Amino acid sequence: MRSGFRTLTRSLAAGLSVLLMAGVATADVRIKDIAGFEGVRENHLIGYGLVVGLSATGDKLNSSPFTRESIKGMLERLGVANLDSSSLKTTNTAAVMVTAKLPPFARRGAPLDVTVSSLGDASSLRGGTLLVTPLSGADGEIYAVAQGAVATSGFSAQGNASSVVEGVPTIAKIENGAIVEREVPFELINMDSMRIALRDPDFTTARRVRDAITEALGDGLATILDSGTVEVAFPGKGRDPEFIPELIADLENLTIRPDSIARVVVDEKSGTIVMGANVRIGQVAITQGGLTVRVNERFNVSQPGPVSVGGSTIVVPGSPISIGGNTVVVPETEIEIEERERQFTILPGDVSLQELVDGLNAIGLGARQTIAILQAIKAAGALHADLEII
Template identity: 50%
Template structure:
């Protein structure tokens, strides 16, 4: 018998403003101080028969032939049938101010029908940015994130063996030109835009420097003008700013994740006066196949006749219950628990309260 039930986990998070002040570096980014995405197309060798099949992935054969020809091996008109190589896409992030010769981590993922990258080695692969220029070159042994075991009639896979990483597997060959020391101003970009938080960052910076060097431009941007400080080193100024602390504000939110059955309710959530009634619906399906066979010495054959028993049961639920106005999070949880509401019913109740306009928070359903 299969029962269709939803298990819900509810997480109650306190408001961030009730916690200790947070550093600016944990709330915002500095405009221009960011990484750059890199991507490349390469070849992994040394696989134990788990690579691409050239019939299904002809681009792997072309890539292998090109590599061998560059190494001085003539493979013209040769039929390559190796299962020890795989075509992959290599990705990485070039950190801000990365210098030539420094090393960065890379991720490797198959694009053909390879079954595993365990034991493979990535051959020298150029990594390009959005402008088409090569900024790094990757090469090295792959650490795959899974394992696969295969027999004649079964295959067991743990994790994702078709992708992996190479720690410090790429060397930076080209630097991103950015004269940071000559900038006159910089923008502080909040990760979660909020006017209150932005003005608090402005006040904290101006108070620390004892002059008006920061101006709030919008809910997500605070402009810092270095010329107000005279001849200074921008790097030292930002190092001082990013360690200042403020108390950030956040919007009241209720986040519902149907896939994992998780509900996250912020402490700032408020509910107006509303009446709630909840019923419980259970659907059960069971299979009881019957075997039908002919009488002795009669012509015919034995067949299995499927038989499905489906039951839809409406279990007694709670009657109408009143939730008082301006209910806080703790009052809401306490009231719903007292009413006997099960966790799997919480999602429907919250969505209905939001539809009635009584839930004063952003409802985010993922």
């Protein structure tokens, strides 16, 4: 039975290889780049710990009581009993949250990278060491334990009159700072089918994924469940342990041309406009107003001349008031109105993205004006695309 499944796997791999070579010229992306496989995913871990050894940049215990209690609890577990927490005055310790991602199929003893983030009012984690911190998953079980020296990418320097902060010194990394202690129970060999989840759900893309799998494996094995899910059935029972991993490796390298809806994304804060290739515009006539109003304000100062008394001139230094008169501020406003004639630019019906850009450039518009015109075209019902403003 095992040799039979090895033969089936090799036959499927050979057929997929021919399909991949034939589809390179017409396909765009691999399935693995636009979709994920059921169960093959990361899991988020989180924990609470202490970073020690800081150079007076840790939490202020008066304003971070959780740090004080954590230090007391840690010392009591280490044998320092009857400790009065109010006597703690250290500034070399910081309470932190520790996060990590548990990769799929991570085995016990595998290393993980962790991120350490300050929870209190510490000014920097530079030079600190994270003490043993259990990392738990969403189910509350502990899956890894973290510890080690932290490495920050930012720094801070402070003097009596000014301070400089570069980057974020209260966030640090520990490469390979955690060790996996518990494995996520998941076995591919026990699965009779697997679902492929598209990252951008679309019925057209799902059908193309189904068609590519059907062409490679045969009819009846791939089924579209919804716009974001395609289910693939695994043929046979008592299969070789390597059968499913090899089959998934072949499936994820199938290439297809994903479809997408027409969309225009506008970032008003930065003036950035991104248009998809499928954006179409109905026939419209566009003009952009050319009325410019400039208001210039100037302030003139009327200063009276000095007053002579008995042949002498008296001037009061440093004062806007002189003997015999007062200094008067005279405002002066100048208003200029400029009106430039602009002609209509007509965009023909069902124009492409390139034609739309050329038409807007022909009017001589900047990013801000283009955003306003796109909004107006959408309001007129001539923009055949989703307009998303962020």
